[in-house]
Amino acid sequence: MLLASSAPASELEAARIRDVLLSEHPAHATHRVQVKGQVVTTLRFEQPIDPARTKLLGWEGRFEALGVVGRKVILEPLRDLDADEGLPLLVTLADGTEVPFLLRPPRSEQARWVDQQVNVFKDRESYAAMSSALASALKENRALKDENKRFRKEETSEDHALASLLAAGALEQTPFKVASYFSGKDEEMDGFGIVYRGKGKVGVVLKLKNLDAEQPWSMKSARLTTLKSGSERSFAVRTTIPSIAPGESGVLAFVADKSAFMDGGELTSLFLEVYRHDGARQAVVQLEPQLGDK
Structure with a gap:
């Protein structure tokens, strides 16, 4: 019932569009840009770029050739950068302004985030900068409202309460009975699971040990789909800790x-299906209809 593997995820890497306001950094501090192998990152500026004076150092074997098109710089790593790798990029605008960047892999605690587009504004008072900043603030506000709404719903959800009890090991406080056990192991993770049935509900518990020497493990996403049509179904999920240290x-x-x-x-x-922090599928568990019987 468990296929413990690191199969590629069917979903795309989570991408991020963000703004950089240069006037907030009068000392022209180096701006970090998070990149990932075979994922294109675009830097957008308010004015044209001088291609002759725009340089990416040490790109050979790591990146496709640097692309400069009008007001855009296009970056595409050939592979993921190692945790200690960082490549300096110097973008020179048509007016001679130099803007330094450091291209780095995503931080481990933010492994899901890759900069797909970075909008760079020299004048924070410009219409474009203010409009972009407002749009970003509105987007963040909507996301926070949706998250608060979800939290309020989960507080009164029976399924989330049951998932919390299962995660805590309090089986005796639930209506569940053990239906089956399963296990799986690879170089990075040792997993043991239990499938539960009872009173119109089905439950699954995964107990995972992180075997990686350096990389923390966290769940990026999970989904429940039907065999017949592939339609997604809602479910409750609870974890004992947000990230599993090595x-x-x-x-x-x-x-x-x-x-x-x-x-x-x-x-x-x-x-x-359970997907880990880097988007790879960690496990898939097949659940049969009789598990939901009383």
Whole structure:
């Protein structure tokens, strides 16, 4: 029931569009840009760029040739940069302004974030800068409202309460009975799982030990889909810790209602997929319809 592997994720890497206001940094501090192998990052400026004086040092074997098109600088790493790698980029604008950047891999605690587009503004009072900053603030505000709404809903959700109990190991306080066990192991993770059934609910608990010597492990996302049509179903998830440090262990718990097994008026199997911090699929668990029976 468990396929413990690092198969490529079907979803794209989470990308980020952000703004850099140069007037906030009068000393022209070097700005960090997070890049990832085979993911294009674009730097956009308010004025044309001088290609002859725009340089990426040490790019050979690491990046495609630097692209300068009008007001844009286009970057594409050939591979992921090592944790200790950093390449300096100097962008020179048509008016002679020099803007230094440091190209780095994503920080481990932010492994899901890659800079897909960076908008660089020299004048923070310009219309474009103010408009972009306002749009970013509104987007962040909407995200916070959605997150608060989700948290309020989860506080009163029966499934989230059950998932919390399973993650804490308090099985006796739930209606669940053990249905089956499974396990899997690779070079980076040792996993043990339990599937539960009972009273119109199905539960899954994954107990994971991080075998990687350096990289913390965290769950990027999880999804529950039907075998018949591939439709996604809602479910509750709880974790004991947000990130599993090297050599440490953590628990993930998932709970879904029996209605998730219905697809087009018929019962069907479900697939629970778990994706780790870098987007690779860590596990997939197949759940049969009878697990949701009382």
